[in-house]
Amino acid sequence: xxxxxxxxxxxxxxxxxxxxxxxxxxxxxxxxxxxxxxxxxxxxxxxxxxxxxxxxxxxxxxxxxxxxxxxxxxxxxxxxxxxxxxxxxxxxxxxxxxxxxxxxxxxxxxxxxxxxxxxxxxxxxxxxxxxxxxxxxxxxxxxxxxxxxxxxxxxxxxxxxxxxxxxxxxxxxxxxxxxxxxxxxxxxxxxxxxxxxxxxxxxxxxxxxxxxxxxxxxxxxxxxxxxxxxxxxxxxxxxxxxxxxxxxxxxxxxxxxxxxxxxxxxxxxxxxxxxxxxxxxxxxxxxxxxxxxxxxxxxxxxxxxxxxxxxxxxxxxxxxxxxxxxxxxxxxxxxxxxxxxxxxxxxxxxxxxxxxxxxxxxxxxxxxxxxxxxxxxxxxxxxxxxxxxxxxxxxxxxxxxxxxxxxxxxxxxxxxxxxxxxxxxxxxxxxxxxxxxxxxxxxxxxxxxxxxxxxxxxxxxxxxxxxxxxxxxxxxxxxxxxxxxxxxxxxxxxxxxxxxxxxx
Numbered sequence: 330x331x332x333x334x335x336x337x338x339x340x341x342x343x344x345x346x347x348x349x350x351x352x353x354x355x356x357x358x359x360x361x362x363x364x365x366x367x368x369x370x371x372x373x374x375x376x377x378x379x380x381x382x383x384x385x386x387x388x389x390x391x392x393x394x395x396x397x398x399x400x401x402x403x404x405x406x407x408x409x410x411x412x413x414x415x416x417x418x419x420x421x422x423x424x425x426x427x428x429x430x431x432x433x434x435x436x437x438x439x440x441x442x443x444x445x446x447x448x449x450x451x452x453x454x455x456x457x458x459x460x461x462x463x464x465x466x467x468x469x470x471x472x473x474x475x476x477x478x479x480x481x482x483x484x485x486x487x488x489x490x491x492x493x494x495x496x497x498x499x500x501x502x503x504x505x506x507x508x509x510x511x512x513x514x515x516x517x518x519x520x521x522x523x524x525x526x527x528x529x530x531x532x533x534x535x536x537x538x539x540x541x542x543x544x545x546x547x548x549x550x551x552x553x554x555x556x557x558x559x560x561x562x563x564x565x566x567x568x569x570x571x572x573x574x575x576x577x578x579x580x581x582x583x584x585x586x587x588x589x590x591x592x593x594x595x596x597x598x599x600x601x602x603x604x605x606x607x608x609x610x611x612x613x614x615x616x617x618x619x620x621x622x623x624x625x626x627x628x629x630x631x632x633x634x635x636x637x638x639x640x641x642x643x644x645x646x647x648x649x650x651x652x653x654x655x656x657x658x659x660x661x662x663x664x665x666x667x668x669x670x671x672x673x674x675x676x677x678x679x680x681x682x683x684x685x686x687x688x689x690x691x692x693x694x695x696x697x698x699x700x701x702x703x704x705x706x707x708x709x710x711x712x713x714x715x716x717x718x719x720x721x722x723x724x725x726x727x728x729x730x731x732x733x734x735x736x737x738x739x740x741x742x743x744x745x746x747x748x749x750x751x752x753x754x755x756x757x758x759x760x761x762x763x764x765x766x767x768x769x770x771x772x773x774x775x776x777x778x779x780x781x782x783x784x785x786x787x788x789x790x791x792x793x794x795x796x797x798x799x800x801x802x803x804x805x806x807x808x809x810x811x812x813x814x815x816x817x818x819x820x821x822x823x824x825x826x827x828x829x830x831x832x833x
Contacts, residue, residue, distance in 0.1 A: 334607035337771035338759040341818055343604055344509040345804035346741070354507065360598040362501045364432075365465055366446060367592055371472040374462070376411040378419075378469045383412075385531050385650035387791045388675070402534045402568035405490045406455040409532065411469075416528035418447060418466050418521060421655040432467070435654050437520045437786050439513040439800050444501035445521050446558070448551050450479055450492040453568075461550065474552055474589060480582065482547055483539040483563050493564040494551055495521055499606075500599045508602040511609065513800055515772055516821055518561045519779020523683075524654070525564055526780070531650065535567040540773050541616045552585035556601060558593035559609055561772060612769030628699040628756055631814070634716055634725020640709070642678040643671035648791045657786050660795030663748040666827040667707035672792050673750075674709075676825075677717075677724070679788040680753075683781055684719035697762050697774045698820070700781065701811075703732050703752035705826075714811060732810060739806040740799045740822065750794075750826030753785050760816030778821045785823050795828030 334340045403409060422433040434443065447464040449471060451457045459478045462471035481489055497518050502510035522538065529536045540562055547553070547560035584590075680700065700717040702724065704710050714728035737746035746752070755778035762770045782798055789796035799822045807819045 334604050335611050336759075336763045336768055337608075337774070338763055338816055340511070340604060340608040340611075340771065341759055341804070344512070346509070346802060347805060348803050354505075356505060357598065360504075360596045362442070362498070362504050362595040364443065365467055366463065366595070368463060368472050368474075368589070370588070371463075371474070373465075373468060373470040373472055374407075374457070375468070375470045376414060377408060378411070378415065380408055380411040380415065382415060382651055383531065387648045387650040387653045387787065388644045388679075390527065390650060391530055402490075402566075403532065404455060405453065405534075405566065405568060407457055410449070410454060410457070410491070412532055413525075413528050413534075414447075414464060414466070414469070416531065416651070416654065417525045418464075419469070419655075420466060421657075433658070434466070435657065436517070436524055437657070437659060437783055437798060438517045439502065439798070440505050442501050442505060442513070443517065444498050444510075444514045445518050445561075446496045446498065447521075448474070448494040448496065450481075450494065452478070452481075452492070453490045474585060475550075477580065479550065481565075482550060482560075483542050483565070485537060485565060485567075487535070487537065487565070487567045488569055489565045490568040491566040493525060493566070494547070494560055495525075495562040495564070496551065496553065496558050496560050498558045498593065498595055499602070500557060500594075500596055503600065503602050503605065504596065507600075508604040509800075510602065511605040512775060512820075515561065515775030516779035516782065516798075516800060519776035519781075520783040520786075522562055522564070522776060523780040523783035527650075529564070529566060537565045537567065539563040539565065540776070541769070543615075544613045546582070549582050549584055552589035552592075554590050554593035556606060557595075557599070562776065608768070608771065612767070612772055614767065614769065616769045616773070617765070617767035628701075628716055628758065628817070629718055629725075632716070632725075632727050634718075634727050636718075636721075636723045636725045637710060638723055639677050640670055640674040642675050645672070645675065645792065653787055653791045657790045658795075659786075659797045660828050661745045661797050661824075662829045663745060663795055663824065663826050664829055665705075665707070665748050666750070668709070668750045668826070670709035672794075676785075676788050676792060676794075678722070680781065680785060681717065681719050681722050683784045684717075697757060697766070697770060698777045698781070699756045701754045701756055703736055703754060705733050705750055706731060707750055707826075728812060735810050736807065736822070739803050739810055741801045741803065743799065743801075746799070746824045748826070749824040753782075753823040753825055754811070754819055755781065755821040756811070756813070756817065757820050758817050775820060782821055782823055785825065789825050794825055796823055796825045798823045 449462045461475035497514035502513045548555040702715040715724045734747040
């Protein structure tokens with residue numbers, strides 16, 4: 330592929346699926362990527378998987394979590410860090426697929442490929458030496474990569490007790506999805522961000538989320554091969570524990586050993602896809618941030634919806650968040666069934682609350698992604714395409730009709746999608762995004778879509794529904810169906826509705 334990728338709009342077009350033009354691709358099972366990075370020579374610090382977690386009612390969790398008062402954060406120690414990881418990324422079940430075990434996780438992932446990793450920078454964690462650590466979810470352990478005070482990758486005015494670095498390994502997804510894989514790496518990292526955001530909020534920690542940092546410094550700090558693995562997000566955990574801030578007393582970073590760098594390679598036969606590297610490198614210059622109040626979502630400015638005010642949020646019975654988190658699955662066994670109005674409005678308000686400005690995400694990111702609904706006939710709103718306005722908490726119909734079957738066909742003919750109650754769609758105006766934030770804005774938009782998608786999974790699980798995300802889309806067919814203009818795209822879709830219940 331000779332075309333140079335320089336923008337979000339460019340990358341999305343080059344990697345679009347078109348009917349009857351998909352090249353045949355056979356999965357190389359002999360060289361399937363490993364599920365955990367190999368650091369065989371590093372010691373292990375085992376976390377406490379049996380740590381007692383607080384009782385949290387999912388429906389009463391604050392969804393508009395933001396970095397609050399540092400003094401209210403609990404003391405940070407290994408026990409608290411164990412809670413954070415249990416609520417963020419953990420194994421939730423084990424099954425046998427043929428002769429190989431498969432481990433379900435608390436994070437949604439396209440194709441169950443889990444391209445992300447978590448690293449922890451300990452600045453002031455009681456019982457843990459300052460340094461950088463790799464998190465292994467299967468062993469529930471930390472492995473030290475650096476054993477000295479390290480600099481903060483993102484400078485902030487607030488005191489930082491710890492930092493989480495979320496990375497994406499390209500080939501874990503590209504093994505199956507090839508040059509389109511950058512989309513899935515970003516979506517899946519967004520899923521992980523939402524779990525971490527909710528975990529820190531549930532444990533009453535003040536935190537901040539950052540997407541704008543020096544890519545090269547991040548790779549050096551974490552010991553990454555930047556052609557294979559990249560840092561995508563940094564989350565600071567803030568606090569004020571009365572200990573002298575030693576993060577300023579750091580030495581210049583030295584590159585880590587070559588064997589650490591080689592751990593970014595997760596298969597014996599990896600293929601590098603130029604569009605992925607080019608799109609990521611195009612965003613290496615940082616975000617082109619604008620000042621002032623965020624603009625209204627482009628989709629809502631261009632259209633004239635028929636607005637309706639959804640009914641009030643009717644909270645169901647108490648749902649334990651940890652149970653919701655660990656029982657979340659991607660389900661496709663949908664049945665055509667009506668949805669009770671109170672459940673639909675509860676779901677709607679859960680998503681809207683996660684879109685509010687105080688959600689702890691980059692200011693203005695809620696304007697780069699617009700959520701829509703393709704409503705079927707079993708909802709308390711008219712069938713059609715509806716857009717969500719988070720500021721007024723309203724739904725607006727822009728197209729009348731039942732589009733579920735047509736969209737199922739646009740999703741590579743996955744016809745089970747026509748039986749769902751509705752499609753939750755995540756839309757973006759990439760031309761506007763490129764102008765507003767530059768190429769790096771694509772990362773923010775895709776991760777924001779993934780973050781809200783993870784919240785949709787959790788809300789559906791709490792209500793007893795099924796949910797399944799779809800990134801495999803005939804892009805032009807979906808755009809035509811939704812009456813999208815040039816530069817407007819469907820980033821992500823989640824089918825949601827009633828599913829067959831297992832016999833007990």
